[in-house]
Amino acid sequence: MSKKKNAELSRMWGFAGKRHWLTIASCILAGISTVLSIIPFVCIWFVIRDILYAMKKGDLSLAASSGHYAWLAVAFSLLSILLYFVALCCSHLAAFRTATNMKKEAMHHIVTLPLGYFSQNASGRLRKIIDDNAGLTEGFLAHQLPDLTGAVVMPVAVISLLFVFDWRLGICCLIPLAISVFFLKKMMGGDNADFMSGYMTALENMNKEAVEFVRGIPVVKVFQQTIYSFKNFHAAIEEYKKYASGYAICCRIPLTGFNITLNGTFILLIPTALMLFSAASGQADRQKLFLDFLFYSLFTPVCTTMMNRIMFASEQLMAAKSAVSRIEAILQEKPLKESNTQKQPKDASVVFEDVSFTYPGAKKKALYHVSFEVPDGKKIALVGASGSGKSTAASLIPRFYDVQEGDVLVGGVDVREIAKNDLMDQIAFVFQNTRLFNDTLLENIRASRPDATREEVMRAAEAAQCQDIIERLPNGLDTIVGSGGTYLSGGENQRIALARAILKDAPIIILDEATAFADAENEHQIQLAFEGLTSGKTVLMIAHRLSTIQDADMILVFGDGKIIERGNHDELLKQNGVYASMWKEYQTQIIWKVGTTVRKEENHD
Ligand SMILES: Nc1ncnc2c1ncn2[C@@H]1O[C@H](COP(=O)(O)OP(=O)(O)OP(=O)(O)O)[C@@H](O)[C@H]1O
Numbered sequence: 001m002s003k004k005k006n007a008e009l010s011r012m013w014g015f016a017g018k019r020h021w022l023t024i025a026s027c028i029l030a031g032i033s034t035v036l037s038i039i040p041f042v043c044i045w046f047v048i049r050d051i052l053y054a055m056k057k058g059d060l061s062l063a064a065s066s067g068h069y070a071w072l073a074v075a076f077s078l079l080s081i082l083l084y085f086v087a088l089c090c091s092h093l094a095a096f097r098t099a100t101n102m103k104k105e106a107m108h109h110i111v112t113l114p115l116g117y118f119s120q121n122a123s124g125r126l127r128k129i130i131d132d133n134a135g136l137t138e139g140f141l142a143h144q145l146p147d148l149t150g151a152v153v154m155p156v157a158v159i160s161l162l163f164v165f166d167w168r169l170g171i172c173c174l175i176p177l178a179i180s181v182f183f184l185k186k187m188m189g190g191d192n193a194d195f196m197s198g199y200m201t202a203l204e205n206m207n208k209e210a211v212e213f214v215r216g217i218p219v220v221k222v223f224q225q226t227i228y229s230f231k232n233f234h235a236a237i238e239e240y241k242k243y244a245s246g247y248a249i250c251c252r253i254p255l256t257g258f259n260i261t262l263n264g265t266f267i268l269l270i271p272t273a274l275m276l277f278s279a280a281s282g283q284a285d286r287q288k289l290f291l292d293f294l295f296y297s298l299f300t301p302v303c304t305t306m307m308n309r310i311m312f313a314s315e316q317l318m319a320a321k322s323a324v325s326r327i328e329a330i331l332q333e334k335p336l337k338e339s340n341t342q343k344q345p346k347d348a349s350v351v352f353e354d355v356s357f358t359y360p361g362a363k364k365k366a367l368y369h370v371s372f373e374v375p376d377g378k379k380i381a382l383v384g385a386s387g388s389g390k391s392t393a394a395s396l397i398p399r400f401y402d403v404q405e406g407d408v409l410v411g412g413v414d415v416r417e418i419a420k421n422d423l424m425d426q427i428a429f430v431f432q433n434t435r436l437f438n439d440t441l442l443e444n445i446r447a448s449r450p451d452a453t454r455e456e457v458m459r460a461a462e463a464a465q466c467q468d469i470i471e472r473l474p475n476g477l478d479t480i481v482g483s484g485g486t487y488l489s490g491g492e493n494q495r496i497a498l499a500r501a502i503l504k505d506a507p508i509i510i511l512d513e514a515t516a517f518a519d520a521e522n523e524h525q526i527q528l529a530f531e532g533l534t535s536g537k538t539v540l541m542i543a544h545r546l547s548t549i550q551d552a553d554m555i556l557v558f559g560d561g562k563i564i565e566r567g568n569h570d571e572l573l574k575q576n577g578v579y580a581s582m583w584k585e586y587q588t589q590i591i592w593k594v595g596t597t598v599r600k601e602e603n604h605d
Pocket residue numbers: 119120359360362366384385386387388389390391392393558
């Protein structure tokens with residue numbers, strides 16, 4: 001456990017890089033500043049002592065040196081403030097660098113991860129984990145760590161003061177401090193030490209579910225559902241509540257004890273002072289005792305403030321450690337392995353050899369012993385029920401994930417032995433949900449080949465049947481689209497995605513549900529764009545609209561992660577199996593649609 005604690009702290013230093021010495025400097029300066037902040041109290045003690053002595057003698061000129069002490073008090077206060085300021089400057093510089101390095105390392109690592117990692121971890125969630133946790137660590141290193149060092153130095157300074165003033169009154173001040181440390185350990189130790197990581201997970205989950213809840217409001221309104229349909233959000237709140245209230249309940253007794261002991265120093269100090277006062281023999285002893293009592297009375301609130309700082313800083317330390325381990329968890333994700341051999345694919349064929357695949361963390365396989373071949377320049381279609389494994393198979397070709405059993409070959413070479421960039425150059429992937437960046441249409445299309453000229457982008461856009469979109473937009477190709485920009489329909493988005501793929505001019509095209517969002521007009525245009533994209537290319541296409549794949553060289557029918565039928569359209573119809581019944585169903589849907597359209601038109605007439 002303590003090894004783990006140290007590992008998190010040393011990782012924090014690691015993130016600071018060369019600036020970790022600034023953190024050390026800030027701790028040292030904060031410690032010295034704390035010690036210096038005690039000296040003014042000692043000076044005040046001397047001032048009061050001199051004044052009392054002068055008053056007793058009836059000659060105020062005897063208190064001349066008190067002015068000296070007063071100035072020393074001011075000087076040490078200012079020096080202490082100055083050192084604290086420099087300490088904070090150092091801690092902030094180190095904290096900024098630590099947070100920046102945390103973000104940089106996490107971002108650099110993320111780009112090495114398999115693409116599949118991003119389908120399992122939404123980009124918004126990743127951004128939040130990185131930003132929030134780097135921010136937490138920055139806050140701790142910039143503010144709480146110098147305070148914590150200062151606060152730890154304080155009891156040491158108090159102990160040394162025992163020898164300067166009355167040790168008996170000093171011990172009265174120390175006892176409550178020692179007891180409060182015991183209560184503090186109770187609050188931060190034991191099960192509570194691991195509380196923070198559970199608490200932060202619950203908080204993260206609740207935030208995620210809150211976003212889902214807001215996104216789902218239109219569905220709730222349309223289907224007249226009550227908010228109780230958002231069980232996940234409710235469960236996330238309950239989980240968070242469990243942590244928050246559980247921690248509050250655990251801390252109830254130690255926190256009360258902590259506050260009572262810290263604020264109850266006088267309960268010990270006053271009776272002890274009274275006892276010592278009555279036991280003192282001479283006037284001089286009584287006067288000294290009174291002065292010492294005055295000193296500790298002034299000094300005790302400083303100790304209380306310091307202990308409170310330790311408490312809050314300890315809590316922040318727990319949060320910062322948990323933040324570091326969260327970023328560490330991202331850094332521990334295995335990057336895509338690059339082979340040393342890095343062979344070049346010979347052609348644009350795709351082969352699956354006895355491939356089985358299970359998603360990370362899943363119990364059930366998504367693919368079982370899948371084997372097929374798409375020769376160079378041929379078109380293959382993947383059909384089957386939802387969840388049967390079509391998208392999974394397609395995603396293994398560009399190495400969204402690496403297979404656990406069997407091999408995926410591109411151009412006769414195992415995809416794991418092809419350099420990442422070379423593999424990506426071979427493949428253009430059109431996703432189910434095309435995401436447009438918040439940028440111009442030009443840059444959105446150019447994303448697939450950043451060195452393409454405006455004319456090349458225009459040609460690709462024309463080949464993808466995007467002329468009408470470009471003409472409609474106020475600034476043509478230079479119109480900003482994507483979130484916050486001009487709205488494009490699902491079918492239009494698909495055509496832009498096809499333009500991207502056409503511009504890339506890769507020999508292998510993977511189309512996942514390319515016509516899913518299209519209306520009839522868009523579908524026709526997409527079909528034309530699709531023909532422009534795929535001629536002479538190796539194509540692997542997933543489609544629910546069976547009309548788009550009738551001319552495929554081979555159709556693979558997926559069922560429960562396996563290939564259950566294979567052949568061309570006519571062969572599969574003859575088999576009279578799953579594909580034949582899918583085709584019949586599809587035909588019925590078309591007849592039903594045509595019938596509905598005709599009826600609608602008759603009603604209009
Ligand atoms: N990221 C993921 N993590 C875990 N399991 C997944 C993930 N993506 C898909 N699966 C599971 O793998 C199986 C195959 O899913 P896949 O998306 O490949 O099916 P599909 O045939 O493409 O479905 P659809 O036509 O609905 O897109 C399903 O059981 C699905 O729940």
